[in-house]
Amino acid sequence: MKYELVSGFETHVELATSTKIFCGCTTAFGGAPNTHCCPVCTGQPGALPVLNKKVVDFAVRAGLALHCKINTVTHLDRKNYCYPDLPKAYQISQYDKPLCEGGYVELPGGKKIGITRIHIEEDAGKLVHERGFTFIDYNRGGVPLIEIVSEPDISSPTEAREYVEQLRQIMRYIGVSDCKMQEGSMRCDVNVSVRPEGSTALGTRTEIKNMNSLNFIERAMEYEFARQVDVLKDGGEIEQATLRFDEKTGETYVMRTKEDAQDYRYFPEPDIFDIIIPDEVVAREKEALPELPLEKTTRYINVLGISPSVAALITKHRKVADYFEKAVKAGAAASRAANFIVGVVYSTLSTEEEKDELSIKVSPEELAELVRLTESGAVNVTVAQSALSKMLASGLPLSEYIAAEDMKGVDDGELERICAEAVKNNPRAVADFKAGKEKAISALYGYVKRATQGKADIKKADAVIKRLI
Amino acid sequence: MAISTDEIKALARLAKLEFDDERCETFKEEFNEIIEFAGKINGAIVGNSSDIREIVGEETQYAELREDEERESLPPEKITSGAEAQNGYFTVRRVVK
Numbered sequence: 001m002k003y004e005l006v007s008g009f010e011t012h013v014e015l016a017t018s019t020k021i022f023c024g025c026t027t028a029f030g031g032a033p034n035t036h037c038c039p040v041c042t043g044q045p046g047a048l049p050v051l052n053k054k055v056v057d058f059a060v061r062a063g064l065a066l067h068c069k070i071n072t073v074t075h076l077d078r079k080n081y082c083y084p085d086l087p088k089a090y091q092i093s094q095y096d097k098p099l100c101e102g103g104y105v106e107l108p109g110g111k112k113i114g115i116t117r118i119h120i121e122e123d124a125g126k127l128v129h130e131r132g133f134t135f136i137d138y139n140r141g142g143v144p145l146i147e148i149v150s151e152p153d154i155s156s157p158t159e160a161r162e163y164v165e166q167l168r169q170i171m172r173y174i175g176v177s178d179c180k181m182q183e184g185s186m187r188c189d190v191n192v193s194v195r196p197e198g199s200t201a202l203g204t205r206t207e208i209k210n211m212n213s214l215n216f217i218e219r220a221m222e223y224e225f226a227r228q229v230d231v232l233k234d235g236g237e238i239e240q241a242t243l244r245f246d247e248k249t250g251e252t253y254v255m256r257t258k259e260d261a262q263d264y265r266y267f268p269e270p271d272i273f274d275i276i277i278p279d280e281v282v283a284r285e286k287e288a289l290p291e292l293p294l295e296k297t298t299r300y301i302n303v304l305g306i307s308p309s310v311a312a313l314i315t316k317h318r319k320v321a322d323y324f325e326k327a328v329k330a331g332a333a334a335s336r337a338a339n340f341i342v343g344v345v346y347s348t349l350s351t352e353e354e355k356d357e358l359s360i361k362v363s364p365e366e367l368a369e370l371v372r373l374t375e376s377g378a379v380n381v382t383v384a385q386s387a388l389s390k391m392l393a394s395g396l397p398l399s400e401y402i403a404a405e406d407m408k409g410v411d412d413g414e415l416e417r418i419c420a421e422a423v424k425n426n427p428r429a430v431a432d433f434k435a436g437k438e439k440a441i442s443a444l445y446g447y448v449k450r451a452t453q454g455k456a457d458i459k460k461a462d463a464v465i466k467r468l469i
Numbered sequence: 470m471a472i473s474t475d476e477i478k479a480l481a482r483l484a485k486l487e488f489d490d491e492r493c494e495t496f497k498e499e500f501n502e503i504i505e506f507a508g509k510i511n512g513a514i515v516g517n518s519s520d521i522r523e524i525v526g527e528e529t530q531y532a533e534l535r536e537d538e539e540r541e542s543l544p545p546e547k548i549t550s551g552a553e554a555q556n557g558y559f560t561v562r563r564v565v566k
Binding site for chain 1: 479483484485522525527528529530531534535536537538539540541542543545548549555556557558559560561562563564565
């Protein structure tokens with residue numbers, strides 16, 4: 001029997017507010033232990049939580065970006081569990097009335113992954129287990145999170161990657177989170193079950209906790225899928241369990257089984273009343289939504305005529321997409337500008353973070369000028385690319401690298417002379433070309449390029465060479 | 470009885486507390502007294518709603534929420550002053566093996 005994978009995700013995203021969800025302490029990452037703390041976020045008796053308005057704004061915005069319905073009357077609940085990462089022994093979260101419900105995330109291939117709900121809650125503190133102690137730092141405790149719960153619509157590790165990538169891009173585009181997985185500002189709990197191919201019933205699921213890397217997510221899902229299929233093929237049953245993925249061995253381990261499953265005893269948070277969100281706030285957030293990454297990619301392909309792979313590379317980072325659009329607005333031919341960005345600008349930005357930041361020394365207007373000169377044939381592509389590389393390195397203007405004579409290219413008489421030379425010095429290539437080996441002519445192009453330091457227009461040279469032979 | 474011995478044991482497990490059977494029985498009686506007392510409130514509620522929110526009827530308007538403005542945190546030595554701490558960290562007996 002063949003089995004298929006069924007997976008749903010619970011994704012925690014840390015919101016980019018300045019202060020915590022229920023108090024005015026900073027949300028800055030790191031800091032000496034317990035220096036971003038006050039009576040509220042360390043759960044001192046008598047301290048009262050007051051909800052941060054921006055958390056509501058950001059969660060509403062995230063919900064709208066994922067096509068959710070917004071519950072404008074909502075409330076918070078207490079989720080009780082006894083573990084030292086929570087100073088109050090409960091987490092303030094949302095249970096039966098999440099802020100957002102019923103949306104979807106569209107994958108690049110068009111498949112839609114359903115979003116069950118998005119709710120707001122507070123993050124827990126950080127624990128370090130060393131020697132006979134557990135050391136506790138509550139700096140992260142009370143940092144606002146949204147938890148995005150998907151439907152079990154994901155059917156392969158590749159789809160899981162696409163889903164997480166889309167989610168991350170969208171959250172970054174709308175400015176609600178930096179989604180730095182390595183810093184833990186985006187982490188996923190991955191639910192995995194299997195079922196006979198074609199069946200619609202859901203199998204017993206296991207949950208792999210706290211995944212913060214796309215590669216680990218894919219590996220863990222592959223491992224867990226194979227493990228569950230093996231159990232079923234051997235006539236066994238899947239036990240509902242919470243698992244941990246070991247990055248070193250690539251295997252999953254049981255943290256707890258259903259037997260000792262958590263009993264959270266949710267009840268309405270008595271310190272915070274129902275929250276009433278006016279329709280105008282929802283309308284304002286909707287109005288402020290930018291064009292989202294997948295819509296942008298589609299527009300670049302269909303309207304601007306950019307290849308799908310290049311379009312995806314540009315829309316991946318909002319600042320790059322903004323830069324590109326400014327260059328196009330300044331008169332650059334879209335396709336050429338996109339190729340210069342992906343080919344030349346990206347070669348100077350080695351990490352994804354650097355591409356995200358896009359702090360480069362060439363303005364979109366300068367790029368547009370370079371593209372314009374290239375398109376008009378005044379400068380050939382090789383010279384333009386090399387000039388762009390130098391401009392990116394030095395920050396000096398275009399005129400420093402493209403002199404008047406470069407722009408003129410090579411005059412016709414000169415080109416005629418060099419092409420004749422090329423033919424004369426490459427008898428073998430000429431013979432091969434005449435014998436039908438079309439590619440042999442590239443040796444002659446190479447000669448012309450070298451002789452003119454890349455200034456010659458190769459299209460023109462091609463015509464001259466073919467006339468001469 | 471409003472609460473069973475098994476429920477008392479489940480609560481003790483969730484609270485990470487251990488009691489012998491005799492203590493559980495005492496707890497059961499005490500819990501029952503508390504629950505029965507709280508039950509009197511139900512009898513005093515006017516109307517049909519069982520949702521505490523509707524009964525209380527209080528709401529927070531969006532405009533009343535806190536602005537995202539930073540306030541100074543407490544000095545860390547003050548934060549940890551009421552608890553066991555080392556090098557600025559709260560400490561408890563190691564919770565994982």
